[in-house]
Amino acid sequence: MSENLHFNILLFHWPTTKPIFYFSIKETQGSHPIHKYKWSTNILKAFPQLNNSKIETIYTTFTTKSKGASGVKIEMHGKELLIYKQFLKHKLRTYFKEKGFVVSKNFIKDTQVWVPAKKDTHSLYKPYYKFSLKIQFAQVSQLPELIISFDGIAKVLKYPISEIEDTTLVKKTIYKNTVFNYQNLKNPEKQDFYNSLEFNKAYPLLNRDLARTYNLPQSTPERTNKYIKYLNYISSFTKAYLLTEEFKKIIPIGNNNFFKVPTKFVKYIPPHKGKLEYANKKTGLFPKRELGKFKPYRRPQNPNIKFFFIYHKSHQQKIKKLYSYLTKGTGKDTYYQGLEKYINIKVKLSNQHFIEYQNSANPIPEIISQLDKKEFDHNNVQYAAFYISPFNKFTPNKEHKMVYIKIKELLLKEGIVTQAIDYNKMQKDVESPKYYQYTLHNISLAIHAKLGGIPWKLAVTEKKELVIGVGAFMHQEQNRRYIACAFSFQNNGLFRGFDYFSENNKYALAGSICKKIREFSEQATPNKVVIHFYKDMSNKEIKPIKEGMLKLGLKVPLYILNINKTDALDIIAYDKGWSNLMPKSGTFIRIGNKKFLLFNNARYNNKYSDAEGYPFPIKISISSPDKDAFNDANIVLELLTQVYQFSRLYWKSLRQQNVPITIKYPEMVAQLAPRFQGTIPPHAKDKLWFL
Incomplete structure (x- = not known):
């Protein structure tokens, strides 16, 4: 497969000399907090009183000298690299604020810059294009890396808060060049900000409730090629604001082109691994073309x-x-x-x-x-x-x-x-x-x-494995996230059952997972247990599961795959060798230690119908609590192949999905079930009623 793959990344240089940052125990004007998890050996040498103290935060003015502060030469590794990253993020925020842009943080705390639309075409709101800038170090190269991503369009009402009668409808709001939540102003610092607020200069972001008040239709998902639009947006932003001599003084960008993916980072899942089986052992890759001809599997x-x-x-x-x-x-x-x-x-x-x-x-x-x-x-x-x-x-x-x-x-x-x-x-x-x-x-x-039928199943399965999927859905009106589990007893992807819980009910989740492991191990000994999780799984969440496996005498490795959509806020890749830019199905790219981008789509060659859609890749990180879990050199390919295969078992639409059903189905349950007045009937817990 000949692809010309590039990341949405610009590389920049390491500092030519080690910078000296100035630290103090007490907060001073213009200083920035440094939590103790960032305290290096050099910092502790400069402040020996921190050892065995109850102090959790010290302060820095970075490269600016301040009275009574101690200078520490910053190394470009370990904990001090985290402080250097904090310094660069501060420089980014300051640079764009001084330019008059609205600057915010996205949900992973990276710098987000809002660029106002040049054409003001709507009488009720003004669009802003949101771009995130994420700094990372030597993940896909030997240099510092700046990821540029497009986060969508924010619509800011042209009516200030002073003209809005029902302020309970107001959530995120722009004041000067800051974004804040109008309903979340409880701590003293935010109260001071609220008291200084000029209502006639504060403009709310359009949300569903405000849209309904002003009779604005809710936007529907676009079906166009997201790759082309995305690349156009980030390329325009990069050329206009990042590839300037002024910006390069704070972030010393070397090459003006987006970074080409190193060949050694790119591998492929063979297309035949995505084969599906229909009735009478007929197989194929495209349900849209084949289901009516071959008929459902069962x-x-x-x-x-x-x-x-x-x-x-x-x-x-x-x-x-x-x-x-x-x-x-x-x-x-x-x-x-x-x-x-x-x-x-x-x-x-x-x-x-x-x-x-x-x-x-x-x-x-x-x-x-x-x-x-x-x-x-x-x-x-x-x-x-x-x-x-x-x-x-x-x-x-x-x-x-x-x-x-x-x-x-x-x-x-x-x-x-x-x-x-x-x-x-x-x-x-x-x-x-x-x-x-x-x-x-x-x-x-x-x-x-x-109705309980099986439209198709995976044609290529190799081992008996238990795969458990845990997905989630945030209910905005309740401000509460619910999680759900979907279970498949074997690698053929056939659905067996689910439960759902509120997010803070971790013990119920662990108990449900252990129950499924026990039920499966009573029928056959699995080669491994795999959990697909919607976020990074904490040690507290993993521990009771491993304990449950040990009680069952099940001495097989446990693998945790954190699976994230990458529609925005992070790294993607695109294929400059194809006019529509989307990399071929089954392409996976290493983007860090056991971290990958996986492309799930219906593109197997350059003949492609727009009707198939242009899904972005999913981001996967793989971990295990077992020391010898990765001794087998093929295990990563096996686990990614499994995710690739499970994305082909979505039975709500014939269009190829990028997210596996182990995440997608639980998310659908978690979206509906908490709104029920009662509990889900027992007879429905092994049915796909939520499709």
Whole structure:
């Protein structure tokens, strides 16, 4: 594979002489705190009184001399390198603030610069382009490295806080060139800032609540090539603001070009590792082309399937056309032949279970009332409901969003799987069967999986392994993160069950993981246990799992893979050898010690359809509490191949995903389940109702 790969990184020089930083025990004007985890041997020699003291912070004015401060020559390694990084970040912030830019921090505390749009095209808000600057040392080269990333667009209202009646809707706000949270001003320092605030000069960032107040539509995800847009943004920013003689005085950039990925850092997962198996041992790489032709790997266990509609009375005419498509297909010059033919099952319309509601704003009471009067033959029949929603999934209205979730929960307790269909989208799309057929393909796929079928599985599996996925979703209105586990007993990726917890319930999480390890080890001894985690896993989280394995006598290595999306805020790579820039599927690049970028997509050569999308890579770090876990030279390739394979088992859409289902599925559960009024029924914990 001939690729011309580059990082979004500029290299800069080490200092020609070791800088001298000035430190003091007491805080002085303009000084910066240095926590004790950064105290080097040289600092402790300069301040022997720090040994065995309760002091946790000293202060530095960096290269500026100050009265009573002690100078320490800074080495470019170890703890002092962390202080040097703090110095460079301070210089970055100061430089851009002095230029009049809004300067903030992203969620990983790197410097974020907001560049106002040159064209002011909206009457209600002004767009700002957000760029992050991250400093790291000798991770992919022998030099200091500056990562430039594009973090998206912030929309800042043109109305100041002084003109906003309900300030409870205000969250992040710009005042002068600072970003702050208007609702988080409790500590004394923030109170002083709040008291100095001029309301007529403080402008809120547009959020969902404010957008609803000003009748602004919520933006929908873009389907364009993200690589091209991303590279254009960071290239323009870099040329305009970083490749100047003035900027180079603070960050001495050497080469003006983004750093080419060293060949030794690039490896590939063979395409055949992503092969999928359908019915009758048919295999392929592209479900979009193959599922209808080869048919699903396994049908739902229940051979008796009936479906019905839940809809508003005004939906009737469009539902008739939808029903025609589901039963007869979309007709001439299209590929969708109907639900039965496409996913190879027998289904029957259950007219007596139709539910028509009158109140579109709150249909729940009507649905409950009608559902109570209907009889279901759950002993013999599996039911599926098509809920025709009057609200689209991007609605900013919380009450409207909750209608879908309440219906989902209501039917789940009845043992009925639900497929929601956006009526506003459907009523337009059903008139264009050539276009709507693709939506029907995805609907049919999801229904098949929800009913307990297996659309496809991995064709290439080598070892018996237990893979546990832990994902999360932050609920903004509760300001609380929930986590969930999805389990697969073998490397074929077949789903077996899940639980979910609030993030702070680490003991329940460890107990659930240990239970699954025990259940698996009773059937077969795994070669290893692998956990895919949504963040870095702490020693406190790992310890009870290892203890549980030891109690079971399971002496096999435990591997932890921290899997992150890289849509922004961090390192990516792109292929200058291809006009669309996205590296080929299966490419993985080392970006640090056991840290990698992995590209999961549908590009196997230069023939590529835009409809497949352009997903960014995922960032993976691999660790293990076992000393000899990495003795096998092939283990990293095995673990990354497993992630690559699990990204091909997403059954909500035929489009290739970049995130494995071990992270994606738990995230979906954690997004829905905390909003349920009750708990998830036991019978639903091994079903894919959340697709």
